[in-house]
Amino acid sequence: MRIGFSVPQFGPFADPDRTAGMCAALEDLGCHSLWVGDRLLSPLDPPEGYAGGGRMPVRYGTHLDPLLALAVAATATERVRLGSSTLNALWQPPLVLARALTTLDLISHGRLDVGIGLGWMREEYEAVGVPWQGRGARLEETLDVLDAVWCSDPVVHSGPRWTIPESTVLPKPRQGPRPPVLLGGFTPYALERVGRRADGWLAASMPLPFFHGLWSVAVEAAERAGRDPAALRRVFRVNPEVTPAAAGPAEAHHRGTVRQICDHLRQMCTAGADEVLVDLQLTTESPKEFLDLAAEFLTELAPPTPGEGRP
Template identity: 80%
Template sequence: MRIGFSVPQFGPFADPGHTAGMCAALEALGCHSLWVADRLLAPLSPPEGYPGGTMPARYGAHLDPLLALGVAASATERVRLGSSTLNALWQPPLVLARALTTLDLISGGRLDVGIGLGWMREEYLATGVPWQGRGARLEETLDVLEAVWRSGTITHQGPLWTIPASTVLPQPLQRPWPPILLGGFTPVALERVGRRAEGWLTASMPLPYFESLWGVAREAADRAGRDPDALRRVFRLNAYVTRGEADTAQTHHRGTVRQLCDHLRTMCQADTDEVLVDLQLTTDSPEEYLDLAAEFMAELAVGRP
């Protein structure tokens, strides 16, 4: 199991004075990866559709994900750096390709490109991007990213974007491109993972639900002539750590460190499986965050039946 943590970004951690030092300290703990998330606004009226219920109030303060990832890249030397997830549809794909290429170069080829559609209509309204047709917009976004990264030259004529024959350099260090991981929790999203992506940005969840979705991705990969066993899985845990043991029905997101880690161990069946532990919802200071991260590192290092 590969262990990752969130880059400090939200609520009390939306302070650039914390970012570099905390990322360096997390790398020193021995983790495998660091990840940013993407939030543009927090509506004053409760938005619909937040996974798990009411959106946490601390998401109202947030740092830009790609700029925060650039700081993390400069403050670290070894860890992989990813986005879980970047709402890729709020900007033209050619602009996104430039930013992601720059991050791959700054990091020395350590970037994982994690992309999702988002879930909040208000953010789409604010960016002037239609809520309808998001799947098709993502497909064309992937077409442009791959075309730019494949050769450094591109001609693209699509339903949404036209790019004249052009040179777009430099190219990313990772070839043919930085690994693309896709989020989503519907059969349509998992079909796209199997058909187009290097892996799935998933979440800690009840095991039967996970297995049914993962089967969709594997079948889609097989139909597309791809190796299903090569698909990566990154399990995001938005941890709510409790002092006493929580009900077993909640331990996919709430409980003691041991309970949460035991659930992650049931989900991670391959050595290449990755976990992303986000501690920004359950800690309030850099010291508390780093102490708890060390507890997760120690517990997840212990093999249990």
């Protein structure tokens, strides 16, 4: 199991100097990856589609740009993988997005994982003037353009939304033929797309029956497309609500003691390429608290010494 953490970029952590220092400290603790999130705004009225129908956490209204935050993380670290979970890819033209991601792959010396999704907040789409309807088809063409820019020379694309004349678009990413692309989503349509054309799934910690049902859709789609499902990566995000006493079993996928939450994550991570993404930005108030809790999760999720079980 690989273990990653969120790049500090929201609320009290939305300070580039603080972000850089904390990313370096997280790498020193021994994590494998660092991931940014993507928010444009936090509506004062409950946004349509928000879990539970309540107000979003206040600190989501204070945020650093995800790609620039990744650039900060890239220059502050040397070893960890750097990804987005998830980048809302439809808010800018895909050619512009491809250029930015190529630059990030070069800045990080080939450590970039491109995690993209559709988002869920209609208000953000309205604010940037991108149609809410037809998001799936727009994402499909976005992936086509990214592949064309990264993998072809010269580059050419003709589609219903964008046209690129035969052109030189250089440089190419350091990773060949392109950086890994992981897709988010929790619907059958999203998982079918993961199996058909992605390198992996940006998932979440969830009850096991729900997880197995969704993952079977991706497996079947990969097999139909002639792809190996075992080659697909899975990154399980958890925004933990850490409590001093154990929570009920139905909540253990996101709430409870560190041990309890990690036990559930271990049940989900059944393949060697599986990864855990622990987002501590809503759980902690200061860099010290963030890093101390990250160290607890790393200790708990680390494999036991051979011959020793967990206490």
